[in-house]
Amino acid sequence: MMRRRTTLLTSCTALVLALGATACGGGPVTAGGGDKALSGQTVTVAGVWSGSEQENFQKVLDAFSEKTGAKTQFVSTGDNVSTVVGSKIEGGNAPDVVMVPQVGVLQQFAKEDWLKPLSKTAQQSVDANYADVWKTYGSVDGTLYGLYFKAAHKSTVWYSPDALAQAGVEPPKTYEEMLEAGQTVSDSGLAAFAVAGQDGWTLTDWFENIYLSQAGPEKYDALAAHELKWTDPTVVEALTTLGKLFKDKQLVAGGQKGALNTDFPGSVEKVFGPKPEAGMVYEGDFVAGVAKDQFGKSIGEDANFFPFPAVDGGTAPVVSGGDAAVVLKDGKNAEAGMELLEYLATPEAAAVWAEAGGFLSPNKKLDLASYGDDVTRATAESLVGAGDSVRFDMSDQAPAAFGGTKGAGEWKILQDFLRDPADPKGTAAELEDAAAKAYGN
Secondary structure, three states: OOOOOOOOOOOOOOOOOOOOOOOOEOOOOOOOOOOOOOOEEEEEEOOOOHHHHHHHHHHHHHHHHHHOOOEEEEEEEEHHHHHHHHHHHHHHOOOOOOOOHEEEEEHHHHHHOOEEEHHHHHHHEEEEEEEHHHHHHHHEEEOOOOOOEEEOOOOOOEEOOOHHHHOOOOOOOEEEHHHHHHHHHHOOEEEEOOOOOHHHHHHHHHHHHHHHHHHHHHHHHHHHHHOOOOOHHHHHHEEEEEHHHHHOOOOEEEEEHHHOOOOOOHHHHHHHOOOOEEEEEEEOOOHHHHHHHOOOOOOOOOOOEOOOOOOOOOOOOOOEEEEEEEEOOOOOOHHHHHHHHHHOOHHHHHHHHHHHHOOOOOOOOOOOHHHHOOOHHHHHHHHHHHHOOEEHHHHHHHOHHHHHHOOOHHHHHHHHHOOOOHHHHHHHHHHHHHHHHHOOO
């Protein structure tokens, strides 16, 4: 499905990303994205996207094809990008370009010596079109490997305006108010939240928003780097806060068992589908893309959001993330792959997906008018305006074994915690054991 993660922004409007599976595209025509025509060449691109998200990225690939003559083939990896790409490299079938959704995975690929540094042309575009922070997240040991093409805003709580209106509640300003509003929604006949517990990454996002607001950005950065142990009292406190929500059967649609059997698209359906079971769903801006594309909701009218609220008097969190394009050395058409990256670095490429919807670009040269609605436009402005205050989602900064692997590490431990949230201290100890192994310290 999807995995979208981290940045610290100062304001939290919203944005619209979609959900996304595997296709081929191509096109004829002349040279463009570099000095030579690419007719007759096929660029293979691997990434997590599927469904409507992949379809919209295919429009970008098709625009590249029209410009250069290259054909493209997209391969959907699912969540386990590092495992899939590693096995393809070992099998002599490496893709040319990978859209990497985690900083930790980008670092892993660079340390395995799988990546080509960005070309001079691509580096110049990054220097001109992006805040320095995106260059930092795309670099390993001072070498720039990754181009951030797509971003996500992960501090948005999406709700049905009808459900909140029927319950007589307003969008809350604090976490406590959010739980109180949830109880009122529940009393009116719907569960408060649809929780996508089947996808462990959504649970890391819940934790990160609570932790960032409750513990503050310095502790957040230290925990992300594993300079702070997961047994720290601030982690136990955040898990305790999260556990109060998880164990409340009135607040969570279907209770813990129902949540563990709900994937991300299913959680959106439980709020915006034909048979609503909950009034709210927490996840990133990409919720709006699913609500619009799969359930025909008008964003801002049938589906709206409020910023993830401040916890215990802290600052309201804003967590974000993104997908970085990298070129693999072992790809059969790595040179053509680099020309694709040079194209992706342009506002022209970003505009293709921005117009299609379900997309946010960190490219500050992209005209905000390219976005199709005011909600997305405002969020894009917020992200770009945040400049170098942007920080990545914590689990995306971790080694993949801890923060980005299905059925393992943080994803699985938080699923176990959702199943039984009675022992936050024990869960913190499990997280520390797993983190210490993955980080090697």
